[in-house]
Amino acid sequence: MNRLDGKVAFISGASRGIGAATARLMVEAGAKVAIGDVLDERGRETVRAIAGASDAAIYEHLDVTREGDWNTAIAATVARFGGLDILVNNAGLFLGKDVEEASLDEWHRLCAVNLTGVFLGTKLALPALRERARQSLHGSAIVNLASVAGLVGSQLDPLYSMTKGGVTLFTKSAALEFARKGYRIRVNSIHPGVIQTDMGEQTFAARARHHGTNDTDAARNVALGTHPIGRLGVPNDIAKGIVFLATDDAGFMTGAGLVVDGGLTAQ
Ligand SMILES: NC(=O)c1ccc[n+]([C@@H]2O[C@H](COP(=O)([O-])OP(=O)(O)OC[C@H]3O[C@@H](n4cnc5c(N)ncnc54)[C@H](O)[C@@H]3O)[C@@H](O)[C@H]2O)c1
Numbered sequence: 001m002n003r004l005d006g007k008v009a010f011i012s013g014a015s016r017g018i019g020a021a022t023a024r025l026m027v028e029a030g031a032k033v034a035i036g037d038v039l040d041e042r043g044r045e046t047v048r049a050i051a052g053a054s055d056a057a058i059y060e061h062l063d064v065t066r067e068g069d070w071n072t073a074i075a076a077t078v079a080r081f082g083g084l085d086i087l088v089n090n091a092g093l094f095l096g097k098d099v100e101e102a103s104l105d106e107w108h109r110l111c112a113v114n115l116t117g118v119f120l121g122t123k124l125a126l127p128a129l130r131e132r133a134r135q136s137l138h139g140s141a142i143v144n145l146a147s148v149a150g151l152v153g154s155q156l157d158p159l160y161s162m163t164k165g166g167v168t169l170f171t172k173s174a175a176l177e178f179a180r181k182g183y184r185i186r187v188n189s190i191h192p193g194v195i196q197t198d199m200g201e202q203t204f205a206a207r208a209r210h211h212g213t214n215d216t217d218a219a220r221n222v223a224l225g226t227h228p229i230g231r232l233g234v235p236n237d238i239a240k241g242i243v244f245l246a247t248d249d250a251g252f253m254t255g256a257g258l259v260v261d262g263g264l265t266a267q
Pocket of ligand 1: 012013014015016017018019036037038039062063064065089090091092093094113145146147148191192193194195196197198199200203
C-alpha cells in the first residue's frame, strides 16, 4: 500500500516544512524526488538528510513565480530521473494581515507565489506528466497544497484565504480539464489545519498581534483549542495524505480535497 517504486516526483517549496517531510516519505516509499525552492542551502541540506549518499533526491533552485525557473527545474528532473509522474505544488506564503492592513504589493506577492506558482507548475510540468501518464497503468498525479483557509473563511488572513480558495477550485477545474482531454492525470488538493512549521509559527505571531500582544505561546494555545482532536498537526500528518493522493491507491480520486485538520472544519 502507498508505494511509489519507480515513480519520480517534483515538490516545490520542499527545503523545509511540509514539503521536506513529503520528500522524505516519498523517498522512503521508493520514489526519486526533486526538491525546488528559493532556500538553496536549506534545500541541499534537506536532500543530504533524506538521500544520504544515494541518488534518490536532488535539489533544483526554483522561484515558483518564474517561468524560466520552472522550465529549467523540470528539464533537469527529467534528465536526471528519466521522467516525471508526480507534481506537488507545495510552495506557499502566509501574510497574516487583515484587509485594512495589507498593501497592494503584499497582495501581489501572495498571489504570485500561492496562485501563479500553482498555475505555472501545473502548466510547465504537464508535458512531462502526460508523457509518463501514457506509459503507466494508473497515470500521473498532481497534489496541490490548499488549506482549511481554502474551505472556510479565515479571521487571521483573508487574503491568504482568497488565494487558497483559488487553489481549491483550480484543482477541481484542472482535474476536469485533464479528464476531458483524456490525459490520465489526477489532480487533488489537501487541506491542512494548523501545522507546526515555520508558517505555523507565523500564524501564531499573527494571532498574537491581532490580540494586541506578542505572546505567541498564548496564541498557540488558542489555535490548539480550535482543533477538536486535541493537538496541532505535524508535517508528517500532511505528508502521509500527500503520499496517499500521489499513489495509485488514490487511483479513483480526482478533483477532490482531502481535509487533514484534526476536526477543525467539522465544527
Ligand atoms: N503550516 C500550516 O499551518 C499550513 C496550513 C495549511 C496549509 N499550509 C500550506 O502548506 C504549504 C507548505 O507550508 P509549510 O507550513 O511547510 O510552510 P513553510 O514556510 O515551512 O515552507 C514553505 C516553503 O515554500 C518555499 N517558498 C516560498 N516562496 C517560494 C517561491 N517563490 N518559490 C519556491 N519556494 C518558495 C519556502 O522557502 C519554504 O521552503 C504551503 O502552501 C502552505 O500554505 C500550511
